[in-house]
Amino acid sequence: xxxASSVDGGSDGHDEGVLRPxxxxxxxxxxxxxEVDGAQGRLVIAGSDVEDLSREVGFEGAWLRLWGAVAxxxxxxxxxxxxxxxxxxxxxxxxxxxxxxxxxxxxxALRAGVAHCSVHARAGERAQAVALTAATAVYxxxxxxxxxxxxxVAPDAGLRHAEDYLRMARLQATPGARVSEVEARxxxxxxxxxxxxxxxxxxxxxxxxxxxxxxxxxxxxxALGALKGPLHGGAPGPVLDMLDALGDSGAQGIETWLGDxxxxxxxxxxxxxxxxxxxxxxxxxxxxxxxxxxxxGVGGARxxxxxxxxxxxxxxxxxxxxxxALRANVEFYTAVLLEALGLxxxxxxxxxxxxxxxxxxxHVAEQRATGRLIRxxxxxxxxxxxRSAAG
Ligand code: COA
Numbered sequence: 010x011x012x013a014s015s016v017d018g019g020s021d022g023h024d025e026g027v028l029r030p031x032x033x034x035x036x037x038x039x040x041x042x043x044e045v046d047g048a049q050g051r052l053v054i055a056g057s058d059v060e061d062l063s064r065e066v067g068f069e070g071a072w073l074r075l076w077g078a079v080a081x082x083x084x085x086x087x088x089x090x091x092x093x094x095x096x097x098x099x100x101x102x103x104x105x106x107x108x109x110x111x112x113x114x115x116x117x118a119l120r121a122g123v124a125h126c127s128v129h130a131r132a133g134e135r136a137q138a139v140a141l142t143a144a145t146a147v148y149x150x151x152x153x154x155x156x157x158x159x160x161x162v163a164p165d166a167g168l169r170h171a172e173d174y175l176r177m178a179r180l181q182a183t184p185g186a187r188v189s190e191v192e193a194r195x196x197x198x199x200x201x202x203x204x205x206x207x208x209x210x211x212x213x214x215x216x217x218x219x220x221x222x223x224x225x226x227x228x229x230x231x232a233l234g235a236l237k238g239p240l241h242g243g244a245p246g247p248v249l250d251m252l253d254a255l256g257d258s259g260a261q262g263i264e265t266w267l268g269d270x271x272x273x274x275x276x277x278x279x280x281x282x283x284x285x286x287x288x289x290x291x292x293x294x295x296x297x298x299x300x301x302x303x304x305x306g307v308g309g310a311r312x313x314x315x316x317x318x319x320x321x322x323x324x325x326x327x328x329x330x331x332x333x334a335l336r337a338n339v340e341f342y343t344a345v346l347l348e349a350l351g352l353x354x355x356x357x358x359x360x361x362x363x364x365x366x367x368x369x370x371x372h373v374a375e376q377r378a379t380g381r382l383i384r385x386x387x388x389x390x391x392x393x394x395x396r397s398a399a400g
């Protein structure tokens with residue numbers, strides 16, 4: 010069977026019929042939203058490097074840039090107010106959703122909650138994106154409480170989106186207790202860091218649905234389904250499981266544990282990436298954010314340990330796959346950061362969606378503007394009917 014790697018390894022437009030099961034290197038969209046340079050380890054989001062964007066612009070500013078809007082003080086303040094009002098509206102709809110949001114898995118709950126959103130087509134794409142961004146945060150946060158049989162924390166429309174999400178989502182003795190400035194900043198940096206990332210699996214899923222002319226809610230529901238998988242957004246919980254399993258083993262213990270995992274054919278979660286051939290730049294941004302928190306006395310216990318495990322995993326993966334760089338990806342330090350912020354590991358993937366939903370909605374608008382149905386081909390390998398002798 011002809012496959013991309015067996016034929017030419019690249020996409021030159023003259024490879025019709027070549028099988029590319031993971032669509033590597035196949036370009037199906039032009040986007041002004043983000044650019045992932047896997048060789049250099051560079052991520053540009055709406056014209057800025059992710060390192061700069063996450064330091065200089067908050068979630069609202071990054072959200073505006075995805076829509077090509079100026080992220081000045083007035084624009085950011087207006088979006089803050091719009092998102093705040095939309096969070097309150099989403100919360101008001103919760104009473105009809107309580108059963109659906111009691112699901113054991115946070116992504117199942119989020120998918121059910123978002124599926125119930127009805128955004129009016131006449132509201133316009135930007136307003137629909139505001140509604141879905143707000144609803145994702147409110148339902149991801151509410152699920153944690155409802156699952157425990159407790160009442161969810163109501164939004165505070167006067168707060169910035171990241172701060173309010175963390176305040177609502179954190180399961181603590183005093184529900185809805187204030188979030189410190191340093192914690193709010195860390196959550197903001199996280200949401201900006203994951204806001205968009207080229208044509209990743211969930212964004213592609215959203216664009217495929219949008220290309221059929223379907224609505225943005227359906228596109229976001231499809232994206233949530235894709236994000237749930239452990240090869241995409243479901244890895245940070247298992248990263249903490251790994252750190253727990255390693256306990257306080259020394260260097261030799263870490264190597265033995267990782268070696269056993271690899272020998273058993275299991276993947277090391279938080280390591281490797283389809284595109285990056287160097288360390289995922291988002292891992293560095295989030296590692297820095299964890300460091301900032303630790304210096305302010307928040308979390309920090311895991312940081313040194315996580316670094317040690319990352320180095321050991323890199324060494325072992327390099328030995329096993331010398332031709333393929335397998336380095337830390339965004340999920341590795343996501344796990345450490347979100348744990349430091351007081352979120353449980355089951356809330357990690359829903360929290361990823363709280364940031365990424367902004368990218369999905371912008372991609373949906375961009376895809377719709379092309380008017381082109383995404384419809385690749387498959388190669389039939391099943392039996393053929395016997396040809397009739399007649400005729
Ligand atoms: N641990 C161990 N081995 C890994 C690995 C990991 N994390 N990631 C890749 N590999 C191995 C594969 O088993 C494969 O080995 P083989 O050639 O002997 O079969 C080789 O490296 C190439 O992997 P491939 O499946 O082609 O890579 P991909 O581009 O499809 O995978 C990921 C990208 C992200 C799916 C993969 O690296 C992975 O599963 N990582 C762990 C999950 C994770 O952290 N996901 C979050 C992504 S942001």
